[in-house]
Amino acid sequence: MSAAPGRPKPARTAGEAGGSSMTRPWLKHWPRGFPHALAVPQTTLWDNLATSAARYPQRPAIVYYDSVLSYAEYLRQARALAGHLQRAGVAKGDRVLLMSQNCPQFAIGFFAVQCCGAMVVPVNAMCTAGEVDHYLEDSGARHAIAAQELLPAMEPALARGALREVVVICYADALTAPTELAVPEVVRAPRQPLAKAGCVAWAEALAGAPAAPADSQPGDLAALPYTSGTTGRPKGCMHTHASLIASSVGACLWRNLHAESVVLGVAPMFHLLGMQNALLMPVWQGATVVMLARWDAGAAAALIERYGVSVWASPPAMLIDFFAHPDAQRRDLSSLAMLNGGGAAMPEAVSAMLKERFGITYIEGYGLTETASFLHCNPMQASKRQCLGIPTFGVDSRIVDPETLAELAPGETGELVSRGAQVMQGYWRDEAANRAAFLEIDGQRYFRTGDLASMDADGYFFMRDRLKRMINVSGYKVWPAEVESMLYEHPAIHEACIVSRPDTKQGESVCAVVVLRPGQALDEAALIAWCRERMAVYKAPRAVEFRAALPKSNTGKVAWREIQEAFSRT
Template sequence: MTAAADSTTYGSKPWLARYAPGQPSSITVEFDSALDMFRAAVARDPDGEIIRYFDGRITLRELDALTDAFAAGITDAGFSPGERVAVYLQNVPQFLIAQIGTWKAGGIAVSINPMNKERELTELLTDSGATVLVCLESLHRDVAASVVPGTEVRTVITTSELEHQTRNDPRIFSGVERIACEGTVDMAGLLERFAGQAPPEVSLGPDDIAFLTYTSGTTGPPKGAMTTHRNVVFNAQTYREWVGLTSDDVVLGVAPLFHITGLIAHIAISLLIGAPLVLMYRLDPAVTIETVRDERATFTVGSITVFIALMNSPAAEKEALASLTKILSGGAPIPPSTVKAFKAAFGHYIHNVYGLTETTSPSHGTPFGTEGPVDEASGALSVGVPVYDTVVQIVDDKGEDLPVGEIGELVTTGPQVVVGYWNKPEETAKALPGGSLHTGDVGYMDADGWFYIVDRKKDQINAGGYKVWPREVEDVLYEHEAVREAAVVGVPDEYRGESVKAFVSLRPGKEVSEADLIAFTKQRMAAYKYPRQIEFLDEIPKTVTGKLLRRELRGR
């Protein structure tokens, strides 16, 4: 089968025409760089709020000045265009100051998970060759201080989560205090010292790298995806057009800003449309619900675990979330039962989207205003149809196209696909031959053009020669009223080679026995699929973005 852009099999064009008739099938990238995108927003509405952080407010004019000062400060310290700035922060305003300021200095931002410890931080600083590190004071004390001396980092800029707000909510900031970090530059002092200054003008083009976004490392060492300015602008526009976002919207920042979802669906979309981005440092369900109510947040993208947490919060009230009408979820499998329960509780449908770090967030989405189908055989919720200008093939192990309905690997081609991995030409050639991304995700497309993700190739369980996909078993477990979260892995079995084991956490106040839960699944799926063992945990281990850490569970 062909994979042309207007293909009736794989391309986005026919399916958008069918399911979203008001949508364009193609979009033109409007800016040469994400920095130009930001500057356009400043020019349109300089006094418009762009960041809300508890009781703190930052306008576009103020953010422009702060990022000028940051860029001037690091340039004065010897930073040169093309160098890298590592951003090791939680969801705080300083993240945007550092990222935009890095672009103004002609640099590349490197997003680092604030949960990373010494080994991971060393690995990412070494791989990226970052010369500047921006981090929280607590992260410097606990992690970075012992790591930096062995890297290329010349300048360490520290800051506090207490900056840019005065509310100091004890649910968020309990135990947080300012820390003196010897040998570092205080960001507030830097911004004050270089206030009113700007670095030499730089010219960034579509093919220049905006940031390195490191893969989660669930399948091996993290790789730095080289995300270009074209990638960033294109998928910011994708979110805008897909959902119909305008400057009247309010973006709720529930995804980690270091992750590709936070970088595009929070930061980039806010800069594109000039809408305020609401930040909360860390996710607390009760605080999040209050924030939605108080800030009248309208749009967000988060993992399904975020919405599970909101539903199970004692503070959950339909009225409090009334404004949050534009909800997308990606990054982790979505149980159809959870989408149904959330809509019943709050009246809002959670639209599934799908993408990877290497696709700069979405490559697929459920057209806004429609509800994705659920596959009758597997119970999987569709991840949608390809977004604008995007072609997705389903291929077999030889790379040959498979017919409709056949399960194979997804291969994605489009303007959002990154150009490769930093300093890893062999990995780039393997994953991105000819510029098409071999995702490692297994799925299929139905006759109506909807795509379904079955699982990761590596997670398939071989039970006596039968293939079992963990997601199918997990979706069945989610149908039980007592189950809050579930993760399924294969464990060694002398007879079958592997058998199915489930790890389950329960909803507050709910109880169910292992035997009853096994019986529940046995009634609903083939004999080789249902779990032979169930272990109850208080919490299922996940990455910060909500992906299940099956590798950690297998290690048990």
């Protein structure tokens, strides 16, 4: 776009990707009226909540099974909880674990930690005590906020003194209004007595004086979400206020979201998809989130109709389940204006059905924990199906040869590398991982995604394969090396290989191929049960195949691709 006569052309925003439609072909399909890059607001996440509470104090911030939390009350409770955390010893730069199902308390806890100037360590509610121990040890967190049914995962750390305190959430405390919705039993459960030392009830924690917000800056670390990798040990992704806000602000503008939007918050908020779409983006806009603790297609249909939900971010598996539910056929879903997501390709038949029956185009995008979710997205007016979309505001992505790192031409398959304001600072206290994860091109730092993709002549990117071994279970990443390392702890297992099998509902399911030690006996059900005691249920194998030996390469490594190819055909 040329500058108007007599007016200087605006200076390029910091971080804007250079180039033209020849070198960056996606610019030919750039949404009209949008800048190529955004000036990232120089605020903090706490500033965003305080601003929305000042603008819209009585607006519903969260609707939870028909119970309403206003923005003014949201801010009040976050300040009160922050006051308790500060008195308990949480200081600027500390880490605080946050572990629960979706609930208003998760959101309040997240912002209370921001008020303290500390970092949130979001933990999957399905994690076991052993997995929680790793997050505590690696992050150095000494405080936690956790739901009461998840306390068993915290108890070993409390007993040995690794955790100083846990503020305990009772979901039922947030149920302040009657509802005819089917509220899960875990949400309706009354407050349990806290006999363990170091446990403080949510209501007690909010009873003291509120905190004065810490003097945080946009470049300070705000969250430490964990992701696994080829080494098998989860690594913390260092996100600043600025990187999280860049992702949120960009996603809001790209998808035309605003303060009057009503968002369905069903994706787990401990996951970056849910955190961005049901927590950070609505708070930035001052919008309303209609929240469910657990996925319930019938309840989701009722809430869409009742509250006029207009925006829903969801992995394809959830949408497939929803639109197959009888209530999706009889409810008024006309308020839905935006369906978006990623993590897996939306099946062509489902995309066509959404367009034909509901007039909705599912907008696919692409992002990782390392990029605060929002990185690529399809343009609203020119989307392609089963496509990663184009690089968004200020993002520059390229396809390179994984070995030589030379840039490849359109149509060629290579590793997708990217840079942008939403890319993490690096992995927490893991310089070896950082050296492997970043490279320099033309003097700029790019993140290596580990995904094999190609770019077409129009500048749209398509997933082709994975450079790293990874399994996608309903949007959750499972890294085979992590599961294999746990399997080797079983006394009966000599060798193990984790692969995936296509799954019509989950996208992929985890399968184990194992060799037993001589003289040992073990059946499939017993091994699966053993795994579920030690790892989150989505990581645990759903099927086990016993073999006399595993195929090996010339160097003696397990030939996992050969095993994977056999399972891909089943």
